[in-house]
Amino acid sequence: MPNPIRVTVWSEFRHEKHNPRVQAVYPDGMHTVIAAALRQQGFETRTATLDEPEHGLTTDVLAQTDVLTWWGHLAHREVDDAIVERVHQRVLNGMGLIVLHSAHLSKIFMRLMGTGCNLKWREANDRERLWVVAPGHPITEGLGEYIELEREEMYGELFDIPQPDHLVFVSWFSGGEVFRSGCCYQRGQGKIFYFRPGHETYPTYHNPEVQRVIANAARWAAPVQTAPRAFGNRKPLETLPAETAS
Amino acid sequence: MPNPIRVTVWSEFRHEKHNPRVQAVYPDGMHTVIAAALRQQGFETRTATLDEPEHGLTTDVLAQTDVLTWWGHLAHREVDDAIVERVHQRVLNGMGLIVLHSAHLSKIFMRLMGTGCNLKWREANDRERLWVVAPGHPITEGLGEYIELEREEMYGELFDIPQPDHLVFVSWFSGGEVFRSGCCYQRGQGKIFYFRPGHETYPTYHNPEVQRVIANAARWAAPVQTAPRAFGNRKPLETLPAETAS
Amino acid sequence: MPNPIRVTVWSEFRHEKHNPRVQAVYPDGMHTVIAAALRQQGFETRTATLDEPEHGLTTDVLAQTDVLTWWGHLAHREVDDAIVERVHQRVLNGMGLIVLHSAHLSKIFMRLMGTGCNLKWREANDRERLWVVAPGHPITEGLGEYIELEREEMYGELFDIPQPDHLVFVSWFSGGEVFRSGCCYQRGQGKIFYFRPGHETYPTYHNPEVQRVIANAARWAAPVQTAPRAFGNRKPLETLPAETAS
Amino acid sequence: MPNPIRVTVWSEFRHEKHNPRVQAVYPDGMHTVIAAALRQQGFETRTATLDEPEHGLTTDVLAQTDVLTWWGHLAHREVDDAIVERVHQRVLNGMGLIVLHSAHLSKIFMRLMGTGCNLKWREANDRERLWVVAPGHPITEGLGEYIELEREEMYGELFDIPQPDHLVFVSWFSGGEVFRSGCCYQRGQGKIFYFRPGHETYPTYHNPEVQRVIANAARWAAPVQTAPRAFGNRKPLETLPAETAS
Numbered sequence: 001m002p003n004p005i006r007v008t009v010w011s012e013f014r015h016e017k018h019n020p021r022v023q024a025v026y027p028d029g030m031h032t033v034i035a036a037a038l039r040q041q042g043f044e045t046r047t048a049t050l051d052e053p054e055h056g057l058t059t060d061v062l063a064q065t066d067v068l069t070w071w072g073h074l075a076h077r078e079v080d081d082a083i084v085e086r087v088h089q090r091v092l093n094g095m096g097l098i099v100l101h102s103a104h105l106s107k108i109f110m111r112l113m114g115t116g117c118n119l120k121w122r123e124a125n126d127r128e129r130l131w132v133v134a135p136g137h138p139i140t141e142g143l144g145e146y147i148e149l150e151r152e153e154m155y156g157e158l159f160d161i162p163q164p165d166h167l168v169f170v171s172w173f174s175g176g177e178v179f180r181s182g183c184c185y186q187r188g189q190g191k192i193f194y195f196r197p198g199h200e201t202y203p204t205y206h207n208p209e210v211q212r213v214i215a216n217a218a219r220w221a222a223p224v225q226t227a228p229r230a231f232g233n234r235k236p237l238e239t240l241p242a243e244t245a246s
Numbered sequence: 247m248p249n250p251i252r253v254t255v256w257s258e259f260r261h262e263k264h265n266p267r268v269q270a271v272y273p274d275g276m277h278t279v280i281a282a283a284l285r286q287q288g289f290e291t292r293t294a295t296l297d298e299p300e301h302g303l304t305t306d307v308l309a310q311t312d313v314l315t316w317w318g319h320l321a322h323r324e325v326d327d328a329i330v331e332r333v334h335q336r337v338l339n340g341m342g343l344i345v346l347h348s349a350h351l352s353k354i355f356m357r358l359m360g361t362g363c364n365l366k367w368r369e370a371n372d373r374e375r376l377w378v379v380a381p382g383h384p385i386t387e388g389l390g391e392y393i394e395l396e397r398e399e400m401y402g403e404l405f406d407i408p409q410p411d412h413l414v415f416v417s418w419f420s421g422g423e424v425f426r427s428g429c430c431y432q433r434g435q436g437k438i439f440y441f442r443p444g445h446e447t448y449p450t451y452h453n454p455e456v457q458r459v460i461a462n463a464a465r466w467a468a469p470v471q472t473a474p475r476a477f478g479n480r481k482p483l484e485t486l487p488a489e490t491a492s
Numbered sequence: 493m494p495n496p497i498r499v500t501v502w503s504e505f506r507h508e509k510h511n512p513r514v515q516a517v518y519p520d521g522m523h524t525v526i527a528a529a530l531r532q533q534g535f536e537t538r539t540a541t542l543d544e545p546e547h548g549l550t551t552d553v554l555a556q557t558d559v560l561t562w563w564g565h566l567a568h569r570e571v572d573d574a575i576v577e578r579v580h581q582r583v584l585n586g587m588g589l590i591v592l593h594s595a596h597l598s599k600i601f602m603r604l605m606g607t608g609c610n611l612k613w614r615e616a617n618d619r620e621r622l623w624v625v626a627p628g629h630p631i632t633e634g635l636g637e638y639i640e641l642e643r644e645e646m647y648g649e650l651f652d653i654p655q656p657d658h659l660v661f662v663s664w665f666s667g668g669e670v671f672r673s674g675c676c677y678q679r680g681q682g683k684i685f686y687f688r689p690g691h692e693t694y695p696t697y698h699n700p701e702v703q704r705v706i707a708n709a710a711r712w713a714a715p716v717q718t719a720p721r722a723f724g725n726r727k728p729l730e731t732l733p734a735e736t737a738s
Numbered sequence: 739m740p741n742p743i744r745v746t747v748w749s750e751f752r753h754e755k756h757n758p759r760v761q762a763v764y765p766d767g768m769h770t771v772i773a774a775a776l777r778q779q780g781f782e783t784r785t786a787t788l789d790e791p792e793h794g795l796t797t798d799v800l801a802q803t804d805v806l807t808w809w810g811h812l813a814h815r816e817v818d819d820a821i822v823e824r825v826h827q828r829v830l831n832g833m834g835l836i837v838l839h840s841a842h843l844s845k846i847f848m849r850l851m852g853t854g855c856n857l858k859w860r861e862a863n864d865r866e867r868l869w870v871v872a873p874g875h876p877i878t879e880g881l882g883e884y885i886e887l888e889r890e891e892m893y894g895e896l897f898d899i900p901q902p903d904h905l906v907f908v909s910w911f912s913g914g915e916v917f918r919s920g921c922c923y924q925r926g927q928g929k930i931f932y933f934r935p936g937h938e939t940y941p942t943y944h945n946p947e948v949q950r951v952i953a954n955a956a957r958w959a960a961p962v963q964t965a966p967r968a969f970g971n972r973k974p975l976e977t978l979p980a981e982t983a984s
Contacts, residue, residue: 092362092406094874114360115433116338118477124486129975131649131670135964136832136927144965145650154482157623158475158637160338160434163411163658165904166924170649170662170670174976175482178623178662178670186904187361188406189874226873227882229404231364236400236421237867238912240370340628375729377895377916381718382586382681390719391896403869404883409904411658412678416895416908416916420730424869424908424916432658435628472627473636483621484666584854584898606852607925608830610969616978646974650967652830652926657901667974679853680898721896723856728892728913732862 004044005222008065009035010057012072013049015200022200030071030198030205037211043218050075055083062086067096067218070103071198077107084108092188093228096221098214101198104159109194112187113161120156120177127174128152128197130181134168138220139182139193139213147209153199155179161194171196182213184220189229191221250290251468254311255281256303258318259295261446268446276444276451280315283457289464296321301329308332313342313464316349317444323353330354338434339474342467344460347444350405355440358433359407366402366423373420374398374443376427380414384466385428385439385459393455399445401425407440417442428459430466435475437467496536497714500557501527502549504564505541507692514692522563522690522697529703535710542567547575554578559588559710562595563690569599576600584680585720588713590706593690596651601686604679605653612648612669619666620644620689622673626660630712631674631685631705639701645691647671653686663688674705676712681721683713742782743960746803747773748795750810751787753938760938768809768936768943775949781956788813793821800824805834805956808841809936815845822846830926831966834959836952839936842897847932850925851899858894858915865912866890866935868919872906876958877920877931877951885947891937893917899932909934920951922958926967929959 011031015022026033035045048056050072062068068087072079084107091097091112099109104117130147132140147169156177162185169182181196195213197204204210257277261268272279281291294302296318308314314333318325330353337343337358345355350363376393378386393415402423408431415428427442441459443450450456503523507514518525527537540548542564554560560579564571576599583589583604591601596609622639624632639661648669654677661674673688687705689696696702749769753760764771773783786794788810800806806825810817822845829835829850837847842855868885870878885907894915900923907920919934933951935942942948 112360114358116475116477118475120477120480122480122482124482126482126486129668129670132964133649133651133672134655134924135650135967136924136929136962138962140964141962142964145968154480156480157625157662158477158627159625160475160477162408162431162433163626165409166655167659170672172664172668172670174484174486176484176621176664177480178621178664180625180662185408186872186874187408191874224874224876224879226870226878226880229362229364229406229873230883231362231366231404231406234366234368234400234402234423236368236370236372238420238422240372240420373730375914375916378718379895379897379918380678380901381721381896382678382683382716384716386718387716388718391722403871403908404873405871409872412901413905416918418910418914418916422867422910424867424910426871426908432626432628437628470628470630470633472624472632472634475627476637604852606850608967608969610967612969612972614972614974616974618974618978646972648972650969652967652969654900654923654925655903666976666978668976669972677900679900721854721856721898723854723858723896723898726858726860726892726894726915728860728862728864730912730914732864732912 004042005218006044006064006066007038007069007218008061009038009045009047009069010071011047011049012075013051014074025201025203030200033205034069034214038215038218041215043215050078055079057083057087059086062090062095065095066222067098069098069100069214070106070108071100072106073102073200076105079107084111088112091190091192094189094223096190096218096223097192098217098221099192099194101196104194112192115162116160119159122154122175124154124175125151126154129172130169131172132168133170134166137166137168139168139216141216142212143209149197149204149207152197152202152204155196189223189226193217193221250288251464252290252310252312253284253315253464254307255284255291255293255315256317257293257295258321259297260320271447271449276317276446279451280460284461284464287461289461296324301325303329303333305332308336308341311341312468313344315344315346315460316352316354317346318352319348319446322351325353330357334358337436337438340435340469342436342464342469343438344463344467345438345440347442350440358438361408362406365405368400368421370400370421371397372400375418376415377418378414379416380412383412383414385414385462387462388458389455395443395450395453398443398448398450401442435469435472439463439467496534497710498536498556498558499530499561499710500553501530501537501539501561502563503539503541504567505543506566517693517695522692525697526561526706530707530710533707535707542570547571549575549579551578554582554587557587558714559590561590561592561706562598562600563592564598565594565692568597571599576603580604583682583684586681586715588682588710588715589684590709590713591684591686593688596686604684607654608652611651614646614667616646616667617643618646621664622661623664624660625662626658629658629660631660631708633708634704635701641689641696641699644689644694644696647688681715681718685709685713742780743956744782744802744804745776745807745956746799747776747783747785747807748809749785749787750813751789752812763939763941768938771943772807772952776953776956779953781953788816793817795821795825797824800828800833803833804960805836807836807838807952808844808846809838810844811840811938814843817845822849826850829928829930832927832961834928834956834961835930836955836959837930837932839934842932850930853900854898857897860892860913862892862913863889864892867910868907869910870906871908872904875904875906877906877922877954879954880950881947887935887942887945890935890940890942893934927961927964931955931959
């Protein structure tokens with residue numbers, strides 16, 4: 001992989017404009033923190049946000065994006081269906097997608113999963129411990145046995161998703177719940193990673209281990225050059241017996 | 247399972263009205279053949295077709311349906327989005343769904359899969375041999391090593407689907423292609439089985455082995471009584487440490 | 493399924509003979525408690541234990557066993573390799589296997605998994621909450637959102653197993669760990685379910701919800717009648733072109 | 739990945755010594771052809787064969803091996819159980835393993851799979867077409883829609899393996915069979931790829947596309963640096979309630 005992987009960090013970028021508690025943690029938006037961390041790891045990064053034209057996700061931008069990260073919460077419904085369709089097609093054609101925290105209810109994730117994608121939640125400063133259950137998976141590179149986050153929002157099962165192709169993290173919460181918090185999927189030629197942490201009032205995306213997971217996931221999800229998916233009417237590759245060829 | 251499983255056999259029912267070759271094979275529609283075969287196996291069956299009001303899939307009908315089978319081809323776009331949404335929710339809440347042949351491009355299957363669901367095809371009287379690759383799976387009960395269909399439409403890879411939870415059949419075609427022709431999925435509480443054979447100009451649904459697979463699949467896909475999926479805000483199940491409870 | 497499913501409940505049956513704390517909970521051995529619970533659910537049950545000739549698992553007994561449950565702890569090494577081989581072949585030929593608690597290190601489970609099957613553990617009266625993560629799976633029939641066990645031994649990740657075909661339960665422990673505590677596999681024609689709870693000093697197998705899971709698993713794991721697995725040299729099913737047939 | 743991946747190419751190396759037809763294709767053994775192809779792709783390669791002391795797989799050699807490829811056929815039983823155990827442990831600790839063709843019945847593959855690993859076969863110059871069913875998977879990089887091998891031994895289903903984590907290739911054979919011919923697994927921290935082609939009398943390992951698959955698989959299977967798997971007795975990470983801590 002001689003050229004740097006190109007990551008577009010997408011974020012709703014609304015909480016940070018209106019909520020002082022969030023501003024205190026992410027004064028320039030959480031996307032800038034994520035993008036800076038990835039840049040430091042050698043990725044070529046840009047950002048895009050909801051209120052830009054076409055949400056910053058023009059055909060050109062997507063064509064130059066190897067991996068897209070997505071954070072949204074309040075305004076999932078404001079994302080234009082045509083842009084969702086565009087991102088969906090890009091994923092099926094090979095672009096990686098990293099879905100962060102409350103983006104479990106984003107249109108693009110729900111479209112790709114085909115399920116309700118809902119879950120249980122609680123904002124009560126739970127402690128979260130993300131246990132690695134698939135050591136040896138590329139997304140776990142450089143991690144220890146678990147990642148501990150002193151305070152986070154709780155997400156609990158049932159998480160209404162298809163069973164992941166690979167389950168990488170399972171979270172423990174102090175209030176008594178568990179959660180499948182790192183989930184890998186392939187859809188079409190694209191790889192998708194759902195990663196749970198990242199409530200806007202906590203400094204989660206400043207955490208070096210969380211940053212490492214996102215960087216690992218971006219490397220894992222980068223497109224692989226293969227023949228394009230091809231469909232439709234086809235002539236036989238073998239001679240059909242005379243009596244059966246119509 | 248004391249009561250009979252209730253199956254609704256849905257079909258587009260258009261080819262049979264207009265195409266004499268199809269009429270010759272399925273004079274009363276292929277849904278009547280499928281429903282009769284299931285009835286003989288002890289299922290309680292009804293049928294529903296595209297041109298009925300609400301496509302025959304009222305809220306009441308779906309509430310009384312344990313497993314829905316779906317065949318469509320020409321008129322996928324005519325299926326009302328509101329009915330697709332209704333069926334989708336029923337599947338997530340536990341109803342089984344058996345997706346037949348050209349219904350790979352039905353709205354409901356594409357919605358549940360999240361992928362393009364396209365494939366290669368050819369109408370040239372190919373011979374098809376469906377090899378069992380998961381003996382011991384309930385859907386293979388009573389089968390031999392393979393099912394052979396003397397003439398069928400070819401469907402070839404790439405089949406643009408999520409990797410199945412369980413792959414049950416792989417087809418060989420005389421023209422040189424292979425196809426993942428029996429695919430199991432769970433989405434929400436519902437089980438989904440895609441089964442490839444069934445082009446309208448061949449007597450495939452009269453084949454006893456094909457009928458057996460559909461019956462096995464209906465038994466496998468019947469709902470299991472569990473707690474309803476529950477989501478939303480939750481109080482902790484454990485006492486959170488005083489300093490962390492906000 | 494007209495005839496009752498025949499379950500053989502196998503147990504090491506050593507702790508119960510020597511340890512008064514265990515005797516207090518299972519005076520006649522835990523296998524008798526498990527077998528009685530299954531009998532009440534309509535299964536035809538028998539028991540077998542380590543110190544019987546051939547560990548109670550003669551060729552005849554296995555031939556008449558649809559599903560075998562296995563509990564062992566102290567004496568895994570005393571299980572004869574020839575019996576392990578016999579059970580292994582029976583599983584591959586369709587017998588179901590339910591592996592309980594400390595049997596994660598039994599020879600038969602390790603043989604079937606191909607991994608180390610080790611884990612973390614602690615005997616400290618942890619509270620365990622087994623969350624259902626696959627509602628709609630037959631093993632979850634009749635359960636609520638979770639099973640709570642007031643006191644149990646802790647088993648923690650990393651659990652060194654192949655990723656399950658289906659993950660049904662994830663456990664939360666009060667000491668801070670999680671565990672994949674209900675895991676489904678198919679090997680050959682046999683279905684295998686690993687179920688975590690059941691430390692010998694706790695009354696876990698008296699718990700009606702635990703009993704229900706074992707009964708559900710026995711129904712799920714019962715053999716399916718299919719063509720026997722067949723291997724070896726085969727003539728072509730199609731006429732090979734003259735120039736390539738050697 | 740700054741340093742080259744170190745691959746040890748292991749082969750039985752018997753056919754090539756005794757069978758003139760095989761000598762004609764692989765005068766220096768098939769391992770030399772595979773190793774040369776990998777070297778050209780930038781891997782650091784060495785070879786090891788059955789008749790070397792410790793089969794060439796000393797503790798030192800394995801410690802310096804990132805990925806091991808394995809071809810065997812006639813002499814699976816001559817492989818020393820202690821060496822199999824050593825390789826098994828290395829795989830669980832992260833070494834990649836690429837299992838080629840008739841090595842489906844090697845001790846190490848059977849140990850890792852836990853199943854019988856048997857299949858159907860025929861030596862009759864069948865044509866084989868390996869269809870890519872997982873485009874976007876790293877092992878498919880640079881491939882087209884399929885690989886065609888003009889003449890090969892047939893391997894047919896049922897292939898008695900655990901369902902792969904990812905199924906990458908499905909083969910079509912001219913005699914009427916199909917086969918899951920590219921299968922990915924993770925066991926412990928190690929990645930395993932089974933790749934079907936490579937009968938000793940055909941020039942399969944001279945084929946550039948086959949070489950590319952093996953190289954792609956070696957990159958995919960290279961170890962990932964994570965915390966070592968850790969097991970055993972553990973203190974709680976949270977304060978257990980006073981009344982429950984024993």
